[in-house]
Amino acid sequence: MAAIEWIRFLAGAFLLLFGLFIFLIEMIGVFRFKYVLNRMHAAAMGDTLGIGFSLVGLILMSGFTFTSLKLFLVIVFLWFSSPASSHLIARLEVSTDEEPEKHYRRYTIRELEQKLHGDTALAKETDETELAREEA
DSSP states (O other): OHHHHHHHHHHHHHHHHHHHHHHHHHHHHHHHOOSHHHHHHHHHHHHHHHHHHHHHHHHHHHOSSHHHHHHHHHHHHHHHHHHHHHHHHHHHHHHHOSOHHHHOOOOOHHHHHHHHHTOHHHHHHHHHHHHHHHHO
């Protein structure tokens, strides 16, 4: 019985440390990226994975009790709320960005189809039309 306890403890400790490692990578990504959406993506992915692994590790370490159920419900809540809140913040950033050309480019469906099929004549015509529109 003691061997099972040690295996459970070591598995929980490994998952907890792996979650902390993901948090470390998240912090590096948040500080290294320049654009706010890249930073937010690193933070959201790191939070979701890091919290998931850390709490699963704590569940294994504490055993399957009522506390484990509560920790599992925390995981479920955070896995639903974190991506939704990140998405809303990203939409706010995109809609209030004062210099969108600096950060991203918007394509029409026709432009994407042209690039997909490699139609260089139509792509060149579209680029010339876009340049004329920007100059006007």
